[in-house]
Amino acid sequence: MSLDKPPPPPAAPPNPWAERIPKTGQPLIASSTWPHRLLHVKSMTSYVKENHNIYNKEKEPVYNVLSYTWGRYQDETETPLLIHGITWPVPSIKRDYFSAAAFKKAIELAAKGFRRCCDWVWVDIGCIPQDHAGETAEDANIRAQEIGRQVEIFGRAIESFVWLSSLKTTDLVKNQGRLITLDDLLVYLNHPVRSSEAAECLLSNLHKDTQVFVQSMRMFLQHPWMSSLWTLQEMVLRPESWILFDDGLLSLGFDENGVEKFWSLQRVKHDTVCLRQILTGREPFNNIIVPGFDIKEEYVQNIWECLKDLSALQVYKGLDALSIRFPHTAYSLAQNRSVMKPIDRIYGIVQTYGISCKAKPPGDDDISRLHSLEDDFGIKLVAKAPALSQLFIHSTGPEYPRRSWLITQKCKVGDHFWTSFTSEWENENLFKTLEICEQAGDQKVLCLRFVGHGWELDEITQYPIFQPSKPGSPEKYRGLMLDNHISKSVLGSVVDYFDNENKMRQAVRQLYDCYCHERTGKSNEIRVALLASSCRSDLPVVHYVALVLAPSLMSEKKSSNIRWGKNGMTCGSGLWIKDEPISVVWERIGLMRWTEMYHEPNLKPHYNLPTPQNFECFIY
Template structure:
């Protein structure tokens, strides 16, 4: 049996060489694009230190105009609309990026823009290129250093209020500064949600919500936050430092400079509390959130579009990618595949042509082969064609209760393609009615798992939107975001009634508590399965995915383990 392990994107690199050095590096003192000699030598220097720059320019290329000149390149360096950034701005930034090393990696100078095979090969090496860089920088060329500092300071001040740590300095006069501290939120001032969860008081403060909405909207107005390629670059180097329009590092109040990870942590905190406020149970007598709920939903949509979180789950990442801008639709895959160490489509075989559907199929196949748990922890928010239900899509998302950035997983199944290139699930399965009965018994015995922050949570059913969902499931049971046993029990009973023996649960594996240090024999594992319906098409039997379910109960209880049998099912 596979050993439990924290799921990270590094799992995708296990059989690959992470030491993929770039084909070229830019030598700043001579402005020369230097070709690699051997595996990692440039200008006679083996494994030189180099820095790397993440920025966006593709949308602002103009046919004529000034452009930087690089030696030893035979492709055209793009001219950029000077209203976005000038040659002088670019030069100052490159000097800042190379502050402690003569070498940097820069896409326009280091990727052959006219040779498609070479270009795609280098795109398939982005993880190694970013991995090997000494320092990484993000150029927000749409804003000055002063404006960025003001925005970041305001953002971090607002985030700090979530933990009751905010400090505001008010200038009383030119000689006097007053420090205003917000009191930490505690049990007397928090809004309780569920039994073990709470919300900080500021989450229902309309002024705080409005201020955060304004701050985030202003901050992410920079084009870097809307580029698809920068989504991948951000996930590969979350330690990158922000640079302003003039190439200077952005300072932060009380700190030397602002790193991307600071922003990621702040966005994560906002996302967690928004999830609690919007989707978890609250006492019926507490209507304090109702007034700000519409504003919180708008704020949630902004956080989702930014996508600076959930990098350890492919479904969340691909879902965020749909909000990003790209020139070629295929970049929806090419622009994120290296986060998972994958070389798909033309990056693996440039002699063929590919459609977005081809690339989605390759992405889903690769992810499921590495971890069927992560390959299936999603729901479709729009109907997909029969035969593609098992694959993630741009409209996939992950339920709030399962958006942990570090899930310890234990895979108990496999999902691979057979000789006819069709997906096959190999593992254990049981009739839905039988496991639904076990969930009821577990609830009566007060079993459960506090992983979701709610005592007594037994199971969670997350359904895909499809024809079954529309025709068989009433509105109030379609999107159960909470770990509410009563609603899930009602849905279980309905599914048992309308689907009968056609419905089974295909067990993927277990979610374990990341705080369980040994991870060898957890006492309260959470199990994950595919909810699948038997469909006979042209005389063949397939199992159409209808969603996923997660449950927590004592697997050693009498009868709980007897319901499973070993199967091999073709997925649809």
């Protein structure tokens, strides 16, 4: 047998972009605003800011922020917390959820901080006007303004605290003396065993600690803070928040430098990601399940099922939400959270985009007012971040969405590929125009006007753009992605990612059979409309995303009714469309994404694809 070492792998090809200076995009929200009010904790007085950043004669005071939930636990018979200097009543809360004294203590603990003690705290009931009878229009407008500024308010705070009212640290620790964490379970999985007896003992202890770990995590996940929509956006805004109990922070012991560690959202979110990675395969048990060892398989199965159920609950509760730089994940997860009023499904999350919506949306009932707010949000998002407004997949099931271009909470966006289109990367819009157009007549019709370039769908899918996803790594996928109601109605089942290229091309043929059968001209086309690109400036790899558009199956009916009245249609650019029918009504049916590698410095974009053609349409 030869003992020669295998030859080294071939060297990577030279990077033709290595000398380029890295660039990043503009963040969705610029942190330049100070809160309208801050609470001075020692005096329990709320002060309105003077000029830009002065509170009670103190300029730019450092402050901490406290997140908690209370809306579902109001009780007018209880004594409220006393706060001076405000023009609204502080809500009274059921005593078994938290008392005024417990609330004040939590505020004081938040002010005390962990790394920095502050005299000031931002807390909603002391800093945002609360809705009440006799409220002034000014207070209502300030409330809408401050809700839209949550990103800046939370981002400017020195430290953030999440208060799990009515819970004590001992409730999670119980008889263990300390909190059992995922790290404790990993110690078992990384511990080699050399006999059946050792494997049996290790599995028994692992099974016991898994039960304790899951029980503690479920207690945390089932707290009302984890079911409120308003706190979801706060969890995304400050993912490193310290978790505060009625009796203070929960210690995790000391690090190698003797510094005490405490439980935080960052630790919980990190464990969520690690657990999901562990569950992508059963390799972690390989050191225990050794051929020849006589062990109880039910131990392994029970541990596995417990951890799988916990991981699913963690995802459902939003602990794997992406960062604030890609706020669609929080918007999507909002459908799993509780609200007092349907319109709060918009008000409670749009601040992650730095957008403020109408304070009083039109409508005769809750649903019509919610739809009005969804439209208002969608219009403002297209104007602020047009490409971002389309980076989603509809998950409405068999029901068609009201507007194919409009993102709603029923969307799929948890794929980490989309983080490439955040401000950390260099992004470029590849369309000429992407704007909202609105009918000027009595009947409100909103559509998205696209002007740019694109290909025929059956043309571009003949080229090597496909790449399958991998288990646990959907971000690896490249190719056609259909909105769920489209794949359900056309293909017969929901398909998020095609398993192979042949299945994708077969789906393309089915789409043409459905949308273009017995049609001519533009209504016989399915288009891939270039939307945006993303890259690291000094790496020769560029990601692309495009809209997939088809002539609507309702084209004839819709176009015969859409003539825009005497005044025509107005668009975001101020362009007026003449009073004439539109021959083809287009609808969005999904997205196409692919990646191009540039091995030479002067290669043009899409060098391996046919030349894109000019394309213009209205999307409904």
